Amino acid sequence: MEILQHGPLASPGFETPAIDLVRPKLSDRDFARLGEFISGTIGVKMPEAKRSLLESRLLKRLRALNLRSFEEYCDSLFGGFSADETVHMIDLVVTNKTDFFREPGHFENLTERVLPELVSAGAGTERPLTVWSAGCSSGEEPYTLAMILKEFGEGLKRFDFQVLGTDISTRALAKASAGIYEEAKISPVPMDLRRKYLLRSRDSSRGLVKISPELGSHVRFRRLNLMDEDWDLGGEADIIFCRNVIIYFNRETQEALFRKFSGRLSKGGYIFIGHSETLNGFDLPLDKAAPTVYRKM
């Protein structure tokens, strides 16, 4: 006969003290101080609607650091101000959603209108054409740009370009630099471009693809906080893509940022923003060339 045992000695699977099951809550005070710090440091707004998202994402840090409350977390973050912890926290609070060929109309516009115009003014032929993907996340946007530019250059005798991808998130940048993606991620990449610019893993069961070294040689990545005073990026860019980044910033920060972008753009250069973003109402030296596409005057 099977004997069912009860009591503390016979509870397999229940070894963790029950107290750990009580999920810490983010108080009004800690939410306010974290929100102020995040928007002050990286520009990203933290409205009330984002409280539970922030709470669940930062819970991972509490667990990793063996802390029992958000108060302890905030006290150690702000008290001893740890630069390392700030990097971890930022990695968790930013939204890194991106795709290859995201908002594909922009890439058509680039090939059909923007590149022929810039090339006729000497960019890419008399000097390398430079593109900056600001807020590049895990690299899908800059690699898409590199594919478009490679394809465009095939029809020309000489065409040289460089793409720079920058982001605040170290986690996203590590993925971008590795240039390795799950196969499901490359579904928006046209088949002929996959053949030319993506390498399949030898072990097909891993379901991974890698950016080809040749394409990768045109793209470099750097960590950059767009809120930093000094960007220290070298020369001007011919094209800036800053898509689906400012949507998380307040209007004042958006305008200041695009004034800075305008200063970084060569005369006649172009800025592309996300489809749900707008520069309407800002006083900037930019002409609207198409919806979400602007040209420096």
Ligand SMILES: C[S@@+](CC[C@H](N)C(=O)[O-])C[C@H]1O[C@@H](n2cnc3c(N)ncnc32)[C@H](O)[C@@H]1O
């Ligand atoms: C939603 S992704 C957009 C990626 C890509 N541009 C696209 O449209 O697919 C937004 C990116 O902006 C970055 N970001 C947010 N605040 C930033 C800041 N202050 N400086 C630099 N990058 C920032 C995030 O880390 C994230 O990778």
